[in-house]
Structures are given as C-alpha cells and as structure tokens.
Amino acid sequence: MEVRINTIRKEFDRFAALNDVSLDIASGELIALLGPSGSGKTTLLRLIAGLDFPTAGQIFFGEEDASHHSVQERNVGFVFQHYALFRHMTVAENIGFGLKVRPSASRPAKAEIRKRVSDLLDMVQLSGLENRYPNQLSGGQRQRVALARAMAIEPRILLLDEPFGALDAKVRKELRRWLREFHDRTGHTTVFVTHDQEEALELADRVVVMSQGKIEQVGSADDVYDRPQSPFVFSFIGESSHLPVEVKDGTVLFQGEPIGVSGQADTAGDLFFRPEDVVLTEERDALFGKVTASRRLAGTRIAEIDIANNGHDPYHVEIEVPLHAPIELGSEARFRPTRWKIFTK
C-alpha cells in the first residue's frame, strides 16, 4: 500500500507540531522518521495511523483519502513504544484480540483464529509462550508480541513508534536485524520512528530527517550521510564541524585568509566538514589551530582543535588524524578539508 502525505499540518493549541509536510511512501518500503525529540516525527506517525487528525492537508492510502477515516477504519498495524500489551490477556489472547473484536460477519471462526495466532507466534519466534502473561516476558519478547498483534489484523501498513527505544543495546541490535528480515519476508509498507541515527541508517530503505515540524531531507542512508542538504542534517547525522567563511573569486576565505579550498559563486556562509574528511598539511593556505585534546577512536585518533578568533571564544573543530601523526597537545595542527559543503546564511 503506498501512502501519500499531502502538505499536512498539525497544530496543538496553535503550536504547529507539523508544518506543511509532504511525503510519498512507496509500497513495500521501509521508512525511518528520524529526528530529535520535538521534531514532529511521532506526530506524523500518529496522523498516518489516525490516532490524531491533521489541522490541514490530506493523507492518501493508495487512491483513497483516509484523512478523516477513524483509526479502526484505516486498518493499520501500530506498535507502541512501550508495547501497550493487554496485561490481563495471555500472549495468544493479545495476538488474537484484533480478530476477536471484528463484527461477526468478518470474524474468523475460533479454530481459524487459533491457527492464525499460532502462525504469527511462529513468525515472531515465540512458539510455546502462548499461555504466558505479558509480565512474564522479557522486553524483547513483549516487543515481538506487540508486532505479532499488529500483524494479526493484516494491516495495510505497519507503523512502529520507537520500536527499540526501551530495550538494552544488545537486544536492540538483534531485533533490528530481525525486523529487517521480517520486513523483507512480509513486504509490508513500514514506517518507524526513531531518534537513533544508527538505527535509521542501518535499517531503512529511506530516511526522513525531521526537525522542528519540517522534513529536512529524504533519502537513502548514503544520501543523508554523504550529501546532506541542510546544516541541520549535516550536524545531526554523524559528526561534523563548521566555520564561518566567505567565498571570493573562487577561493574560500576564513578570517580573510585563503585556506586552500576552492568555492564557486561568491557568498558568505558556514563551511561544514566531517572529521574524517580532512588532511594534515604543511602548506601555508590551510586552517590551523591549537590541539587541545586527542582521543583514540578504534583505528584512528580524533584531535580537538581550537582555532583562534581574534580574542573571542575560539572556534572548536574536531578532525580525524592517522595514529602516528605528529599531533601533540598544545602543538599547532594545520589541515584542509577534502570534502565539504558551504551553506549560505
């Protein structure tokens, strides 16, 4: 089921939680909504589900305008952050709930429900636990029960709110891989919300980076990491540093001095670069500053450098240097970005 979100807007007491957001989700896609808290990602997910209704704009499921359909009519599978399992029901009763509450015309027979529940338990690898109660399960198991329960109603799309947020790091990694396999096997259009960029980049076909109720960028993991389209995305995804620069006659000037980097149109803005995209150099045209700290990071070393700023607070940047580079605390380091992007102010 493809989902089309058309200039949607959501206000809570005049505060715009979502500001004219549009997004097309292809059928069978696995999409991550990534952003800091307050970016509107959960609001968007709830609007798709029908748990909230937009102030303006439409949501299409295929050709059908679902904007004003109730959550029951939309037939979506929703996995809540804290699973929201029914604690007075066994695992099997939880999973079968969506089938049992159907009107008698479309409700499957009891034996049929039992079979579906046991198939789903197989699928989420929890066979044998059907008579347990939720409080007798581990976090990862509850998570999978919640997923099986959402899948039982044969949803048109699957929505997950911070699906791994409440789990410890190891279980989170396992479940992440498992969810990817699960998605590839079932082929459901899936949207999940996360604030963990690693999770989003690893798991999703496309990542939707959100900030302050707006979509900053939509793209593959490579797109958002290698070709960030806004200062926010550049600094939110991965590590980065930035410096105010000017571009004049094809040269980038920092504090009026060339730094050995060429630019295009004349402009003034912020130069963004990642720690790994720099080289140390001896040449005159370069950025230079005092090494204030260095720390070992797996196979390389990260050096923190303060660049003097005419008596104001120094600019603080981080660069990655080879392990045996002659970088010592207090010494001067000269470097040039090899890949960078200038965002005009």
Place this chain on the structure above:
Amino acid sequence: MTITTAATPARWRVKQPSIIPGFGLTLGFSLAYLSLIILIPIAGLLWRTAELGWSGFFSILSDERTLRALYVSFGTAFIAALVNVVFGTLLAWVLTRYRFPGRRLIDAMVDLPFALPTAVAGIAFASLYAPNGWIGSIFMPFRIAFTPIGIVIALIFIGLPFVVRTVQPIMEEIDKEVEEAAATLGANRFQTIFKVLLPGLTPAILTGFALAFARGVGEYGSVIFIAGNIPYVSEIAPLLIVIRLEEFNYAGATAIATIMLLISFAMLLVINLIQAWSRRRYGNV
C-alpha cells in the same frame, strides 16, 4: 557444640546492619499498637463468647431472629456493595476521564459519607424515603423506607467513597497507549472499555467492593433510622447486639458479634485470595 560456638565470631548480633534503621523500634510499636487496638478487644470478645459453651453458642446461632438479622445485614451489605461497584466505577470514570465545570465539587462530594455523621445521613434518608417523604411518596404504595431496600440505600451512601477512592487512582494510571492499541486493532469504544479497560481494573474494583462490603456489614448509625427495625424483616445484626446488651445479655451480644466477625473474616479472606491470584497473573496492579 562447643567447637561451633568457639568458631563463631565473639560479636554475635541480633541486628543486621541496615540502611533503613529503626526496624526493632517500629515493629515493636506496631505490634503493641495492634494489640491494644485490635487483638486484645477481639480476644476479649472471644473470651466472653466462650463463657457460653458450644451449646449456648449454637442455640444463639440457630435462633431464628439471629439468623434473620445476620441475613439482613450481610445481604443488604452485599447488594449495596454490588451497586456501588457499578455506579462507583462509573463515577470514578467520569471524574478521571472528563474535564467539566464542577468536577472538583463532585470529587469533593464523594468524600461526604466519610465525614457526615452517619445518624444525620440516616435521618435525612428516612425523611426522604418515608411513605410521606419527597421521594418515598412517589413510589407509594411501594415502600422504600422501613424495609430492607431502605437499608440498602443507606449502605450505598456509606460505601460509595470506598469504591470510588480505590478505583480512581488506578484508573488515572491507565496508559492511554493501551486504549489506542485496542483502537488500532479495530476495537470500538464499547469493546475497549469492556474487554480491555475494565478487566485491568478488576483488582482495584475487588478491593473497593471488599471495603464497601465490610463497612456496610458493620454500619449502624445510618441504618437504624431508615430500617424500621422490624424483627425478622429489617432488623440488622449490629442492632440485635445492642438490644442484647440492653437486656444485659452480654454473652448473647458477644456471640452474635463473634459470628459476624467469623463471616466477615471468611469473606475478606476469599476476596484477598482472588486479589492475590489476579495480581500473580497480571503483575502488580
């Protein structure tokens, strides 16, 4: 024996060091306090009853008037507690779920039966529901006051806050996500309430029921005004105890009290077992 004694460190201590000090003091105080307030009076009650001997005890127990009084007391308390479970839960629902003008006022009114002298409530009910009262006259020739129905009404009033105040906090804690989950799975409001929310409230509702019931069984002040106190019909056991006392038949009074104590104890035990069972299944409230 001597070897083990020698092997143990010289400084043997009763107290294990604890980060919460004062265990001995507080436990000692609690036990002394419970003894004074509960255990000694009950022991006295049983002591007094024992003077009757088994045959005397059973003759009081099998006396028609005693049996009818017990039946009226426990029956009306049970019905009143049931009614309170239904409407008390509804009231708790309204108070926790909706925001409306006057909500705080209604919330405060729920506690009124706690504070109001029960005799005042009894007199008010008696005059309202009497055959010539405002409400009683509407129902004539069907009589409310001076029948067991009148007793039930008084006990509903007395027991209401117990149900509301036990169910309300648990209801406030219900996770909105659980309701939303039910909705995404296709459940309508009715199904969400009856299949998801109410079963989750069962332990709290049971506690409220037990409290309202126990309170109703022992209630005296409000009931005697509206009951009419007709022996064999609307005479409650606590009143019969008072009557026996006025006849200086202390053993007879304590015998009835002992029977009430045993029945109440048994019923509370059953309710507690049900609660323990549901807690084991669903996790703590």
